[in-house]
Amino acid sequence: QVRLVESGGGSVQSGGSLRLSCAVSGYTYSWVRTGWFRQVPGKEREGVGAIATDGSTTYADSVKGRFTISRDNAENTLYLQKDSLKPEDKAMYYCAASSRRTMYAILNSASYNDWGQGTQVTVSS
Numbered sequence: 001q002v003r004l005v006e007s008g009g010g011s012v013q014s015g016g017s018l019r020l021s022c023a024v025s026g027y028t029y030s031w032v033r034t035g036w037f038r039q040v041p042g043k044e045r046e047g048v049g050a051i052a053t054d055g056s057t058t059y060a061d062s063v064k065g066r067f068t069i070s071r072d073n074a075e076n077t078l079y080l081q082k083d084s085l086k087p088e089d090k091a092m093y094y095c096a097a098s099s100r101r102t103m104y105a106i107l108n109s110a111s112y113n114d115w116g117q118g119t120q121v122t123v124s125s
Contacts, residue, residue: 002026002114004095009119016085016123022078022095022116033098036069036080037109038091038121045094047107049080058106063089085123092118 008020020036035050049059049069057069068081078095096112104110 002097004097004114004116006093006095006116006119009093009121011122011124012085014085014087014123014125017081017083018085018121019082020080020093020095020119020121022080024076024078024095024097027076027097027099031099033102033106033111034071034078035096035106035112036078037094037096038089039094039118040091045109046091047105047109048093050106051078052106060107082121085121087123087125090121090123092120094118 003025005023006020008018010018012018031053033053036048037045038048039045047060048063049067051057051069051071066084071078095116097114098112100113102111
């Protein structure tokens with residue numbers, strides 16, 4: 001059974017840093033497409049960063065240079081290091097995974113079929 005569990009959310013001041021973690025189980029992890037998304041009330045879920053099965057990374061323009069996605073295949077854990085946080089980064093953050101082929105872009109939520117429960121990040125100005 002696939003399970004994704006996020007942790008590491010919280011409150012931070014503008015300019016601060018947080019690292020989110022996502023423990024992934026139920027997959028042969030190194031063959032999984034993984035990503036981080038965020039969502040605020042009333043808006044669609046937005047792709048933040050993703051790691052493809054070949055290990056390549058993709059980032060949304062809004063977070064390039066500030067966020068870093070990585071994963072530890074031995075520990076089956078996905079990370080999102082968030083630096084230089086801004087108030088507009090406040091959102092519920094979700095990790096996602098999929099081993100299925102997709103016709104959608106890697107930062108499109110339609111490319112993923114398994115999701116965590118989310119962790120809240122608040123950034124105060």
